[in-house]
Amino acid sequence: MSNKKIAVIGGGISGLAAAYSLEEMAQRKGKSISITLFEKNNRIGGNILTERVGDFLIEGGPDCFLSEKPWAIQLCEWLGMGESLLRTNDEYRRTYIYWKGRLRELPEGIMLMIPTRFFPLLKSDLFSLAGKLRMGMELFIPKRKSGGDESLSEFVRRRLGQEIVERVAEPLVAGVHAENPDAMSIKSRFPRFVQMEEEYGSLIKGMLAKRKIMLNSESGKPKWTMFMTLKNGLDELPLTIVKALKMTTIITNKEVSEINKVSGYKIYLKNRDTIDADVVIFATPSYETGRLLRGLNSSISDQLDTIPYVSTATISLAYKKDSILHPMNGFGFLVPRVENRRIMGASWVSRKFSYRTPDDSILIRCFIGGSRNEELVFLDDKDMLKMIREELRDVMGISAEPILTRIYRWEKAMPQYIIGHDERVSRIEQSISKYPDMFVTGSAYRGGGISECIKNAQLTAESVLKYLNL
Ligand SMILES: Cc1cc2nc3c(=O)[nH]c(=O)nc-3n(C[C@H](O)[C@H](O)[C@H](O)COP(=O)(O)OP(=O)(O)OC[C@H]3O[C@@H](n4cnc5c(N)ncnc54)[C@H](O)[C@@H]3O)c2cc1C
Structure with missing residues (x-):
């Protein structure tokens, strides 16, 4: 047994995955280690929060992970949760965009924000003819000569034109990352787009090549859908990790207030x-890590403070099926900023995933806040519900009384990867490397989704064991 004591601060998925990986890797080498994990709340999971109300399963924070980033699925399989992995309902695989006062289908074949199919795009009423032609021109636009970071808006506008920026890219990144595409770093959030431009000279060509590789490597129905979740809710993952931990003491309800050396x-x-x-792993939001380190090294704290965060809220509303006329023929909708609405988008949860509602009910999960209109997050419950019901009335024509409502506010929970993010993170890592026994991991640095948090926690665990010579 290593007599070195490892402290993990933060019991979100990053801290838990780091502890689990440390144990796994140590065990494989026949070593045993001692870890203490501190979590300030009385529950573990951090942003992952699942609530069960009767037969409703409501995700307050994240509701899925991307299968393309394989680390979450791998971890579930290692934990013996393979049977719990749940696909989206393919028959509803459609997204709508609220444009000029009504919901319009995002044409089939637009992958993320890149068109890959000609006919659905041509038929779409979401874009003008000029906008469609501009997208097609992407094939002939030379790649950028100068390197350096660009905003998502600049990058997408340069390659595919303004209509894709305002009608697809902007609402997508506002809905998923709560970010402003005019400030968001393309290099940090969508590095593969930059690679595609570099390698293929065109995003459309790059996406088509990728699709071809995928189709060739998959015989029949692909095993995973693009978004995956867990049948009994995402909190099954942190809860299963906790059960699997053998060398870790978890202390909940204990807030760390300072670290010194x-x-x-x-x-x-x-x-x-x-x-x-002897070793500390910070798996806390970067501004919180900065606060804890201020007494030890204020210059690292200052650097950590340069990663901005925004607040968001999700509001879930359940209705009796027969009180809703809208067909909800998809996974949900997104609202572009130029539409000036208060809602950023909504998931039609009971369409997207099975096992979320009783048969006679539907569940809608709405998003508000982020860089677009953060102040809405702090409305009181009554005003928040009034506001969101007005939005659903205008966008989906829903005037029925919900049978269940839940509001989850996420204050300073979404790190913003603004232009120059990678360089900022490299500088932080370099400063922290002066303390070879101190590590940071989490959604603020190199990927903000659950799956990337897991991968980064695994890399952190590797570095810790290397430092400990285990
Ligand atoms: C509304 C919302 C929707 C999202 N949707 C998705 C999605 O669908 N798919 C996806 O992949 N990702 C999604 N994300 C992102 C995803 O939730 C995060 O990437 C991930 O959960 C971050 O995990 P983490 O462990 O790094 O941080 P956190 O979950 O923030 O965990 C940090 C933990 O540290 C604890 N802590 C903080 N300070 C202290 C202290 N001083 N002492 C002790 N403990 C402390 C906190 O209480 C918390 O539990 C979403 C995020 C939000 C907010």
């Missing part, structure tokens, strides 16, 4: 207890 680390808890550790 004399020979080893001293971890101060809010209740004034102190705990010693």
